[in-house]
Amino acid sequence: MSLGYAVDALARWLTGSEDPASWAIAVAVFAVFVAPILLVVFPIAALGQILERKVAAAVQRRHGPNSVGFDGVLRLAFRVCLFFLPRARQDRLLAAFCALPGIKGLLHLARRLGLGQLVADGVKMLGKEDMVPSGADGVVFRLAPYLALTGAFLPFCAMPFAHHLVMLEVPVSALYAIAVSGITVMALLMAGWGSGNKFSLLGGMRAVAQMVSYEIPVALAIAGVVLWSGTMDLHAIVGQQYQPGVLTFLGWNLLQSPFLALLAVVFFLAGLAECQRTPFDMAEAESELVSGFNTEYSGLRWGMFAMAEYTEMLLIGALFASLFLGGYQSPIGEQWIVTWPVWLESLAHLLLFVTKVLASFLLMMWIRWTLPRLRVDQVMRLCWLKLVPLCLLAMVGLAFTILLGNGTVPGTAYGRLPALPRLDLGVLGRLAAWALPLALAAILVVAARKRHGQLHPALRQLTGGSA
Amino acid sequence: MTPAGERMTLNLGPQHPATHGVLRIVIESDGEVVAACTPDHGYLHRSIEKIGECVEWPLFVPYTDRVDYVCAMNANLAYCVAVEKLLNTSAATAVQVPLRAECIRVLVAELNRISSHLIGVGAMAMDLGAYTPFMHGIAQRELVNDIFERLCGQRLTYNYVTIGGVGFDLYAGAEAEITRFFEQFEREMVRFNKLITTSTILRDRCAGVAPINAAEAVAWGLVGPNLRASGVDWDLRRDEPYGIYGQLGVRVPVGQAFAGKNGVVGDCFDRYLVRLLEIQESVRLCREVLKMLPPPADKPTDPVGGFQADVKRLLVKPPKGEVHCRTEAPRGEMGYYIVSDGTKVPYRVRVRTGSFTAAGIFHKVMRNIFLADVVAVIGSFDVVVPEIDR
Numbered sequence: 001m002s003l004g005y006a007v008d009a010l011a012r013w014l015t016g017s018e019d020p021a022s023w024a025i026a027v028a029v030f031a032v033f034v035a036p037i038l039l040v041v042f043p044i045a046a047l048g049q050i051l052e053r054k055v056a057a058a059v060q061r062r063h064g065p066n067s068v069g070f071d072g073v074l075r076l077a078f079r080v081c082l083f084f085l086p087r088a089r090q091d092r093l094l095a096a097f098c099a100l101p102g103i104k105g106l107l108h109l110a111r112r113l114g115l116g117q118l119v120a121d122g123v124k125m126l127g128k129e130d131m132v133p134s135g136a137d138g139v140v141f142r143l144a145p146y147l148a149l150t151g152a153f154l155p156f157c158a159m160p161f162a163h164h165l166v167m168l169e170v171p172v173s174a175l176y177a178i179a180v181s182g183i184t185v186m187a188l189l190m191a192g193w194g195s196g197n198k199f200s201l202l203g204g205m206r207a208v209a210q211m212v213s214y215e216i217p218v219a220l221a222i223a224g225v226v227l228w229s230g231t232m233d234l235h236a237i238v239g240q241q242y243q244p245g246v247l248t249f250l251g252w253n254l255l256q257s258p259f260l261a262l263l264a265v266v267f268f269l270a271g272l273a274e275c276q277r278t279p280f281d282m283a284e285a286e287s288e289l290v291s292g293f294n295t296e297y298s299g300l301r302w303g304m305f306a307m308a309e310y311t312e313m314l315l316i317g318a319l320f321a322s323l324f325l326g327g328y329q330s331p332i333g334e335q336w337i338v339t340w341p342v343w344l345e346s347l348a349h350l351l352l353f354v355t356k357v358l359a360s361f362l363l364m365m366w367i368r369w370t371l372p373r374l375r376v377d378q379v380m381r382l383c384w385l386k387l388v389p390l391c392l393l394a395m396v397g398l399a400f401t402i403l404l405g406n407g408t409v410p411g412t413a414y415g416r417l418p419a420l421p422r423l424d425l426g427v428l429g430r431l432a433a434w435a436l437p438l439a440l441a442a443i444l445v446v447a448a449r450k451r452h453g454q455l456h457p458a459l460r461q462l463t464g465g466s467a
Numbered sequence: 468m469t470p471a472g473e474r475m476t477l478n479l480g481p482q483h484p485a486t487h488g489v490l491r492i493v494i495e496s497d498g499e500v501v502a503a504c505t506p507d508h509g510y511l512h513r514s515i516e517k518i519g520e521c522v523e524w525p526l527f528v529p530y531t532d533r534v535d536y537v538c539a540m541n542a543n544l545a546y547c548v549a550v551e552k553l554l555n556t557s558a559a560t561a562v563q564v565p566l567r568a569e570c571i572r573v574l575v576a577e578l579n580r581i582s583s584h585l586i587g588v589g590a591m592a593m594d595l596g597a598y599t600p601f602m603h604g605i606a607q608r609e610l611v612n613d614i615f616e617r618l619c620g621q622r623l624t625y626n627y628v629t630i631g632g633v634g635f636d637l638y639a640g641a642e643a644e645i646t647r648f649f650e651q652f653e654r655e656m657v658r659f660n661k662l663i664t665t666s667t668i669l670r671d672r673c674a675g676v677a678p679i680n681a682a683e684a685v686a687w688g689l690v691g692p693n694l695r696a697s698g699v700d701w702d703l704r705r706d707e708p709y710g711i712y713g714q715l716g717v718r719v720p721v722g723q724a725f726a727g728k729n730g731v732v733g734d735c736f737d738r739y740l741v742r743l744l745e746i747q748e749s750v751r752l753c754r755e756v757l758k759m760l761p762p763p764a765d766k767p768t769d770p771v772g773g774f775q776a777d778v779k780r781l782l783v784k785p786p787k788g789e790v791h792c793r794t795e796a797p798r799g800e801m802g803y804y805i806v807s808d809g810t811k812v813p814y815r816v817r818v819r820t821g822s823f824t825a826a827g828i829f830h831k832v833m834r835n836i837f838l839a840d841v842v843a844v845i846g847s848f849d850v851v852v853p854e855i856d857r
Contacts, residue, residue, distance in 0.1 A: 056598075056599075059599050060598075060599050060602035060603065061602075061603070061606065062602070198475060198477050199477075202499070202838070205498075206499075278596055279596065279668055281596065285596070285839070286484055286596075287484055287593060287594045287595070287596060287842050288838055288839050288841075288842055290483060290484060369598065369599050370597070370599060370662070371596075371597060371666065371668055372592060372595040372596045372597035372663070372666060372668045372669050372672060373595060373596025373597075373668075373672075373839075374668060374671075374672070375671075375672055375837055375839045375840070376499050376837060376838075376839060377499075377837065378671060378672075454727075455665060455727065456723070456724075456725045456726075456727055456730075458720075458723070458725055458740065458744060459660070459664060459665055459725060459740070462656070462657075462660040462664055462740075462743055462744070462747070463657055463660045463661045463664070463665055464657040464661075
């Protein structure tokens with residue numbers, strides 16, 4: 001039973017009628033659709049900020065946040081909840097609570113991980129003044145952060161978190177996801193324009209140029225997967241990657257064809273650009289544009305942009321997992337998980353999905369803290385002269401691969417998908433579908449190496465002669 | 468290109484994360500392209516030269532720290548060498564710096580050159596969006612600072628080199644500590660270079676950006692690594708040696724279009740890489756000096772094993788006259804022009820610094836380049852604003 005039905009049932013129960021067009025739908029939609037998204041996505045996005053600081057610290061051999069835990073929050077909770085008791089009594093109770101087995105360890109862990117920063121930063125942002133610069137276009141300026149957050153959160157409505165955890169069953173959810181995430185472009189442009197600041201304006205303009213351009217490789221990469229799967233429904237795409245047997249991961253799109261692997265790489269790179277991460281963080285470009293489009297923002301509005309950025313990263317990770325890494329499915333032994341009770345199955349799926357998303361998340365952070373930023377023209381050149389042609393090449397290759405009889409859609413655990421017409425050349429076709437693209441890739445790599453030439457001897461010597 | 472009236476004026480600095488302090492550059496931008504720019508200096512002017520006319524000879528040394536606080540040892544050294552040159556103009560006041568002091572001077576100057584260049588290349592990488600190399604560079608700089616702190620009690624403004632020698636002798640175990648530092652430092656630099664120097668993005672960002680050819684570099688008075696990056700083989704430590712540099716055989720790296728495919732001699736990448744090569748050379752020089760360091764003598768003024776010639780009496784009545792003395796600081800020639808009227812206070816102290824001339828060519832090279840390149844160019848020249856304004 002999917003949650004979509006739950007909404008229906010809830011609406012009927014609330015209104016006492018079969019008429020779905022009722023106010024209760026709105027309430028139900030919020031309770032059942034939006035609240036779970038916020039409950040799953042929001043904490044992960046918030047945790048992402050701590051994670052980012054920890055990853056940065058690890059890359060730079062620092063400690064990162066390691067002192068702020070939940071001690072203060074705990075004390076505050078005791079003070080507030082037990083306000084009717086004298087202070088000494090509260091302290092004794094607090095001490096008794098802390099003496100419970102495991103509590104001290106948990107508090108220590110929270111401190112070491114700097115988890116309290118979530119609360120501290122939240123309170124800090126709430127406490128800051130909500131400033132609108134005198135030269136700003138007030139309405140546009142104020143509206144932009146909400147739009148950014150909306151654009152980042154909406155695609156999650158159609159995201160299959162688990163087989164039974166899809167908020168909205170949209171038959172074209174892949175299209176829906178990229179369509180609504182496009183709202184973010186508008187938000188960044190509004191922020192850049194509305195701030196009345198030249199650096200913001202440049203940042204906003206860069207954001208628009210970049211995100212509009214990079215939406216094309218993203219869309220093309222998704223289109224490649226759609227071609228392969230024969231469906232635009234993310235949930236069906238995930239289901240189609242199901243492989244019976246123990247080694248479920250062999251069914252993942254990433255491993256189905258070299259062209260799909262290429263599309264995965266392109267999707268990830270273009271996704272990085274879509275969420276404005278280094279090496280594509282043109283719109284923020286701290287050392288050039290101060291802080292780019294969000295230079296003038298402070299407090300909670302700035303926080304919304306930060307949250308939107310991390311949510312966008314989650315979105316790219318979630319799409320990547322769904323399109324190429326089998327979505328919520330386990331890498332091994334998925335066939336057993338589907339036989340578990342629904343709640344346990346959903347929980348396992350959700351955890352697996354979050355794990356895969358976090359893997360992309362960590363990869364994005366690692367990249368950010370390792371690479372320098374590209375220049376504006378280089379970003380554009382990469383998109384139009386490298387990624388888009390690669391996508392088109394991969395699309396043509398995929399089409400031929402499918403025609404040659406590869407990529408037979410296996411039966412999913414939950415039913416079969418309609419088969420596409422095939423030109424079956426048997427083993428020969430399958431072999432060619434792998435050998436030809438790999439040979440092509442080898443030629444391309446050799447050509448690229450030749451064109452870029454060798455490192456200067458001085459550079460090789462500086463890197464210990466092994467560059 | 469849009470006509471002048473439709474261009475946008477952009478104030479880069481004085482408060483901007485990429486301008487290394489309070490450098491201000493007024494950019495006339497045509498969208499992302501910089502049509503023209505005007506550097507505006509003077510935000511960090513502290514009248515250091517005027518102060519020089521008001522304090523006694525040895526008391527000016529702490530002020531030289533503030534001329535370039537990223538390499539205060541070299542700044543101390545430049546002034547002290549100049550005053551010694553002045554004293555040596557008369558046989559009556561000639562000063563003989565002890566050999567051990569000379570060795571220590573080279574040691575601290577080269578160590579400080581290393582830590583200064585680490586800031587230079589690290590900050591440039593940071594300007595290009597890579598924050599991590601900067602942190603790794605800073606970590607190594609901190610280790611140098613640890614050594615300096617044990618040597619003279621300071622981590623930034625050392626006030627260590629004095630007229631006639633150095634302030635203190637090396638602490639016990641300093642040689643071993645410096646040797647140990649170099650061992651891990653060389654490993655770290657290999658990691659640093661693998662992380663950022665060989666990065667294709669960095670080379671693509673810097674290759675062919677703001678190239679300055681040798682003739683231009685000389686004509687605009689560039690000095691130090693910025694001059695050498697343009698292919699001019701000139702280093703005062705080798706060509707006009709002071710102290711014991713003459714005995715060390717300094718090897719001078721020059722720009723050779725290191726970036727590869729799109730590289731031009733004298734582009735941003737050459738300026739970046741010449742600094743990294745100089746770091747290597749400095750490590751070698753320090754090792755040489757450690758080999759020839761004489762053992763300490765009981766008497767501080769001992770001509771071989773001492774660390775400080777007795778100049779107190781000489782500085783009360785130095786010879787009249789003027790002297791210009793230049794030394795090779797990390798940011799290029801640091802020249803002191805000193806006029807003495809024979810009293811215990813200098814008549815005039817004039818400082819000529821590398822960042823000053825580097826800032827002079829900004830408006831010429833920052834034309835028709837991308838806005839993002841502007842920060843790369845500033846970073847590649849490694850200017851330190853207090854050195855421009857003084």
